[in-house]
Amino acid sequence: SHPGLWNCRLTGPYPPEACATAFRIMATVFPVDQAIVVGGGLAGMSAANTVLENGGRVILLDKSSFCGGNSTKATSGINGAATKTQKAKGIEDSVDLFTSDTLKGGAKKPDVVKVLCGNSGADVDWLMDKFNLDLSLVARLGGHSAPRTHRGKERFPGMTITYALIQMVEKISEKTDRAKIVTKARATQLLTNAEGACVGLVYEKGGMEFQEHGPVILATGGFGADFTQQSLLAQYRPDLMHLPTTNGEHCTGDGIKMGEAIGGRSIDLEWVQVHPTGLVKPDDPDAKIKFLAAEALRGVGGLVLNAHGQRFANELGRRDYVTGEMWKNKPPFRLCLNKAASDEIAWHCKHYTGRG
Numbered sequence: 608s609h610p611g612l613w614n615c616r617l618t619g620p621y622p623p624e625a626c627a628t629a630f631r632i633m634a635t636v637f638p639v640d641q642a643i644v645v646g647g648g649l650a651g652m653s654a655a656n657t658v659l660e661n662g663g664r665v666i667l668l669d670k671s672s673f674c675g676g677n678s679t680k681a682t683s684g685i686n687g688a689a690t691k692t693q694k695a696k697g698i699e700d701s702v703d704l705f706t707s708d709t710l711k712g713g714a715k716k717p718d719v720v721k722v723l724c725g726n727s728g729a730d731v732d733w734l735m736d737k738f739n740l741d742l743s744l745v746a747r748l749g750g751h752s753a754p755r756t757h758r759g760k761e762r763f764p765g766m767t768i769t770y771a772l773i774q775m776v777e778k779i780s781e782k783t784d785r786a787k788i789v790t791k792a793r794a795t796q797l798l799t800n801a802e803g804a805c806v807g808l809v810y811e812k813g814g815m816e817f818q819e820h821g822p823v824i825l826a827t828g829g830f831g832a833d834f835t836q837q838s839l840l841a842q843y844r845p846d847l848m849h850l851p852t853t854n855g856e857h858c859t860g861d862g863i864k865m866g867e868a869i870g871g872r873s874i875d876l877e878w879v880q881v882h883p884t885g886l887v888k889p890d891d892p893d894a895k896i897k898f899l900a901a902e903a904l905r906g907v908g909g910l911v912l913n914a915h916g917q918r919f920a921n922e923l924g925r926r927d928y929v930t931g932e933m934w935k936n937k938p939p940f941r942l943c944l945n946k947a948a949s950d951e952i953a954w955h956c957k958h959y960t961g962r963g
Contacts, residue, residue: 640662640663640664641663641664641665641666641819641820641821642654642655642658642663642664642665642666642821642822642823642824643665643666643667643668643807643808643819643821643822643823643824644658644665644666644667644668644823644824644826645667645668645669645794645808645823645824645825645826645827645861645862646667646668646669646676646825646826646827646828646862647667647668647669647671647673647674647675647676647773647788647790648674648675648676648677648678648679648769648826648828649676649678649681649765649768649769649772650678650826650828651667651669651674651676651824651826652667652674652769652772652773652776653772654824654826655667655772655776655786656737656772656775656776659775659776659779659785659786660737663785664784664785664786665776665785665786665787666786666787666788666789666819667776667786667787667788667789668789668792668794668810668819669788669789669790669791669792670790670791670792670793670794670857670861671790671791671855671857672790672791673790674769674773674788674790675766675769675770675773676769676828676855676857677828677829677854677855677858678765678768678769679763679765679766679769679770680763680765680766680853680855680898680899681763681764681765681766681768681901682763682764682765682899682901682903682955683746683748683756683758683764683901683902683903683906684742684744684746684748684756684757684758684764684903685730685731685734685742685756685757685758685764685768686705686727686731686751686755686756686757687727687728687730687731687732687755687757688700688701688702688704688705688724688727688728688753688755689701689702689728690727690728690731690732690742690755690757691732691735692731692735692742692743692745692757693728693745693753693754693755696745698745698753698754698755699753700753700754700755702724702725702727702728704752704753705724705727705751705755706720706721706724706725707752708750708751708752709723709724711750712750712925713878713925713927715875716874716875727755731757734768734771737775738768738771738772738775739771740759740767740768740771741759741760741761741767742757742758742759742764743757743759743760744757744758744759744760745757746758746903746906746907747906747923748902748903748905748906748923749902749905749906749922749923749924749925749926749929750924750925750926756903756906758903762954762958763954763955763958773788776788789810789812791812791813792810792811792812792817793810793811793812793861794808794809794810794827794861794862794865795808795809795810795811795816795865796808796809796865796868797823797865797866797868797869798818798820799869803869803870805822805823805869806820806821807819807820807821807823808823808865825862825863825865825866826862827860827861827862827863828854828857828858828862829854829858829860829879830858830859830860830863831852831854831858831879832852832854832855832856832857832858832859832896833858833859833860834848834895838859838860839860839863839864839876840860840879842876843876843877843879844877844879847879847881850881851885851893851894851895851896851897852895852896852897853882853885853896853897853898853899854896855896856896863876880926880927881926881927881930882899882902882926882930883911883926883929883930883933884899884900884901884902884904884905884911884940884942885897885898885899885900886898886899886900886959886962887939888962898959898962900942900959901955902926903952903955904942904944904948904952904955905922905923905929905942906923907944907948907951907952908944908945908947908948908951909922909942909943909944909948910922910942910943910944911929911933911940911941911942911943912940912941912942912943913933913936913937913938913940914936914937914938914939914940915937917936919932919933919935919936920932920933944956
């Protein structure tokens with residue numbers, strides 16, 4: 608038996624034919640090869656594609672009207688050490704160096720860092736090989752000792768990468784019954800068996816309630832867009848409640864709350880990152896939801912200036928460092944790029960100016 612599956616058992620002196628029929632029925636009702644993924648961003652789509660690659664079936668739920676989540680907003684790239692792209696460009700990097708950079712950045716869980724950095728190169732290569740993605744451009748961004756942030760010539764890398772994975776699941780769902788994507792579906796409760804193992808979930812769609820059974824993979828993202836007094840943000844970082852967020856409105860910590868409700872343990876929820884740069888719309892400067900001004904803008908040479916037009920920090924420093932220096936200086940702050948820098952990242956600049 609698997610701790611994430613129903614523990615189905617037949618008892619009594621039933622003939623083999625009856626047992627076989629019963630097991631076929633149970634396999635239909637509680638498909639042992641079905642995984643349930645909650646969240647349709649890059650993490651959820653990576654999980655769904657991995658299940659499918661290994662011969663399983665998957666149903667993916669997303670509470671929004673379309674998949675993608677915050678992942679489609681990622682505009683700088685994806686980090687990986689010792690990738691094929693780095694080797695082809697003669698970039699010297701290693702898992703050990705990436706691990707060292709991450710620990711210097713404040714990570715407190717070496718075992719988690721080991722997984723994150725150790726798998727990073729293979730993960731980037733998987734995206735290129737499996738989904739034919741262009742990740743041929745590599746930049747060195749804040750906090751990194753080597754160029755390891757990968758993106759392609761396409762516009763926003765997060766959008767390009769995530770949509771490729773979405774399209775793969777959609778293609779399989781159109782041709783087979785091994786994959787299914789359900790949008791506007793809000794998971795509300797994890798189901799457990801007598802032993803306390805998670806065996807499925809309850810979700811709402813169109814005013815109706817449904818159940819799915821099988822192991823559950825939570826990929827619902829963070830909680831930075833929940834400003835209610837009952838939010839995880841209010842619980843763990845009330846000092847940040849006054850700041851706006853670049854998270855989508857869907858980031859309300861649903862998966863974390865459901866996991867904790869059945870005894871799941873969470874760690875590091877107090878580690879809420881404050882990003883230094885976002886776009887301030889002149890006609891709505893106090894909006895709580897803002898659009899991120901990507902780190903890539905600083906990676907190509909952008910400078911951050913204070914109200915007096917002075918540069919006050921190393922823009923390639925870690926985000927907490929740049930943010931800390933901003934607290935010491937007078938706003939408003941401006942992110943300035945010369946022609947060479949803006950030409951290198953032209954699509955970003957056009958997109959930002961197009962947003963007003």
